[in-house]
Amino acid sequence: MSLPEAPMSAAAIAAAVRGRTMTATRVATDTLLRIEAQNAALNAYTLVLAERALAEAHAVDASIADGSDPGALAGVPYGVKSLFDVAGLCTRAGSIINRDLPPAQQDAVLVRRMAQNGAVLLGTQTMDEYAYGFTTENAHDGTTRNPQDSSRVAGGSSGGSAASVAAGLGAVALASDTNGSIRVPASFCGVFGLKATYGRLPRTGAFPFVFDLDHVGPLARTAEDLALVYDALQGADPNDPACAGRALEPALPQLAHTPSGLRVGILDGWFHDKADSFARLAVSHVADALGTGAKVSLPGAEAARASAFLITAAQGANLHLANLRARAAAFDPATRDRLLAGALLPAAFVLQAQRVRRWFSEQAAEVFRSFDILLAPATPCTAIRIGQETLELDGRSYPARASIGLLTQPISCIGLPVVSAPVCLAGELPIGVQIIAAPWCETLALRVAAHLEQMGAVGAAAVR
Amino acid sequence: MTDDDLDRLVTGLAAAIGLPLDPAHRPGVTANFRRLLAQGDIVMSVAVPPDTEPAPIFRP
Numbered sequence: 001m002s003l004p005e006a007p008m009s010a011a012a013i014a015a016a017v018r019g020r021t022m023t024a025t026r027v028a029t030d031t032l033l034r035i036e037a038q039n040a041a042l043n044a045y046t047l048v049l050a051e052r053a054l055a056e057a058h059a060v061d062a063s064i065a066d067g068s069d070p071g072a073l074a075g076v077p078y079g080v081k082s083l084f085d086v087a088g089l090c091t092r093a094g095s096i097i098n099r100d101l102p103p104a105q106q107d108a109v110l111v112r113r114m115a116q117n118g119a120v121l122l123g124t125q126t127m128d129e130y131a132y133g134f135t136t137e138n139a140h141d142g143t144t145r146n147p148q149d150s151s152r153v154a155g156g157s158s159g160g161s162a163a164s165v166a167a168g169l170g171a172v173a174l175a176s177d178t179n180g181s182i183r184v185p186a187s188f189c190g191v192f193g194l195k196a197t198y199g200r201l202p203r204t205g206a207f208p209f210v211f212d213l214d215h216v217g218p219l220a221r222t223a224e225d226l227a228l229v230y231d232a233l234q235g236a237d238p239n240d241p242a243c244a245g246r247a248l249e250p251a252l253p254q255l256a257h258t259p260s261g262l263r264v265g266i267l268d269g270w271f272h273d274k275a276d277s278f279a280r281l282a283v284s285h286v287a288d289a290l291g292t293g294a295k296v297s298l299p300g301a302e303a304a305r306a307s308a309f310l311i312t313a314a315q316g317a318n319l320h321l322a323n324l325r326a327r328a329a330a331f332d333p334a335t336r337d338r339l340l341a342g343a344l345l346p347a348a349f350v351l352q353a354q355r356v357r358r359w360f361s362e363q364a365a366e367v368f369r370s371f372d373i374l375l376a377p378a379t380p381c382t383a384i385r386i387g388q389e390t391l392e393l394d395g396r397s398y399p400a401r402a403s404i405g406l407l408t409q410p411i412s413c414i415g416l417p418v419v420s421a422p423v424c425l426a427g428e429l430p431i432g433v434q435i436i437a438a439p440w441c442e443t444l445a446l447r448v449a450a451h452l453e454q455m456g457a458v459g460a461a462a463v464r
Numbered sequence: 465m466t467d468d469d470l471d472r473l474v475t476g477l478a479a480a481i482g483l484p485l486d487p488a489h490r491p492g493v494t495a496n497f498r499r500l501l502a503q504g505d506i507v508m509s510v511a512v513p514p515d516t517e518p519a520p521i522f523r524p
Contacts (some may be wrong), residue, residue: 121499127494198524300510302506303509303510309500313496313500321483324470324483325484328484328486333492335495337491340485341477341493341494341499341500344477344481344483345504346504348504349500350503352510352512353507355516355517356512357514358517358518359510359516361524399499402509415524434478436509
């Protein structure tokens with residue numbers, strides 16, 4: 001049985017493989033062929049691991065032949081952002097510099113959990129250097145093109161991961177989100193992305209960027225797939241000092257429970273002003289489907305975004321200071337100048353930013369006394385053109401690359417769980433809407449996303 | 465802050481932490497540093513209560 005033209009969901013692949021109507025080897029082979037045909041144009045993968053993929057797929061098929069259950073992700077093909085450790089490879093994180101590092105001794109914890117559940121790793125994916133960017137225009141690895149419009153960026157920093165999912169070069173992908181790096185490319189490419197609560201998913205074996213803000217999580221073409229992968233990834237890990245050690249809270253069994261009586265608010269103020277009219281329309285579209293028009297103010301969003309901006313620059317610079325001193329010219333120029341500037345930040349700003357972050361989390365907690373779910377655009381606009389320098393918002397011109405995260409940064413700054421759900425209106429590029437829940441309430445955000453998808457209000461862009 | 469003031473500040477801070485700056489990189493660094501200072505002004509304008517303590521491990 002061959003794969004149909006439109007790629008199957010992860011859930012459908014796993015069901016077919018476990019039900020012996022399709023082999024994992026066939027799925028892997030067909031997906032590798034799809035990558036071979038399309039990756040040169042998209043630049044989603046930096047390295048295709050065909051040998052490993054086929055070995056993992058054969059192992060899944062052998063397990064099924066033996067009467068064993070390989071797991072909930074049996075035969076699901078996926079890629080990882082090139083900052084996840086893959087045994088035997090150096091973890092490049094989009095850089096030249098990291099190519100001098102020794103190869104990883106073992107897979108990152110999340111990659112191991114994917115394998116333990118029967119998933120099949122296809123390769124590593126293009127990103128902004130060291131995850132410091134929103135466009136995946138990488139001076140070393142090239143630009144990832146948006147599968148919906150090749151003249152536009154895929155978003156970043158997980159651009160290769162989102163583009164791979166949007167183009168069917170993998171059913172799902174693993175990525176990271178420090179300031180919006182899952183939600184921004186999900187928005188631009190028209191797929192679902194989950195940034196879980198800070199501390200939920202272990203980052204062990206993922207090359208760091210900003211310890212206080214780094215999250216890891218999945219991208220997928222359906223809300224169900226997002227929940228399926230999220231459930232496989234959950235669980236504490238003692239080697240991530242920020243991992244909170246929460247009990248497993250499987251989302252998939254809850255997904256079909258239609259949320260009722262939810263108090264849903266549309267974030268106003270900053271989240272309205274820093275979005276263009278189409279981004280606002282997308283939020284209204286989702287809010288209408290949920291039967292709400294309630295506006296809610298979240299005081300301090302601008303300061304929270306500034307905090308994220310400063311903490312990112314300072315911690316990112318500190319992480320890379322030795323290389324900034326010794327070989328600054330080896331960095332991607334865009335990353336280099338941000339990191340060099342971050343190294344010079346006065347402590348007063350950084351320390352104040354940390355306290356503002358705590359203060360802002362208290363503002364959010366107050367809002368969540370009255371609301372269960374908050375809505376906001378994931379990006380101020382749809383995908384920008386490759387090389388575009390400015391954005392026009394609220395009657396002003398903004399530097400494009402620094403401003404794409406205006407609406408994601410205040411949310412990740414305080415670690416809230418978010419699903420970015422794609423809104424695809426006829427004749428328009430996709431755009432994501434953030435479905436934001438209170439801390440540790442990922443399941444609720446996923447249920448709302450699944451409900452909206454079932455109603456047809458959100459859904460991944462058609463695979464081209 | 466004038467461009468000259470900013471340039472002197474960048475030079476002094478880089479020297480203080482032993483960070484060499486290639487002249488070719490300076491315009492980009494200075495532009496980014498100016499952007500960071502603007503963000504710094506925003507956080508400094510928040511009247512954070514004295515008992516607002518940044519947690520060593522942030523628990524949202």
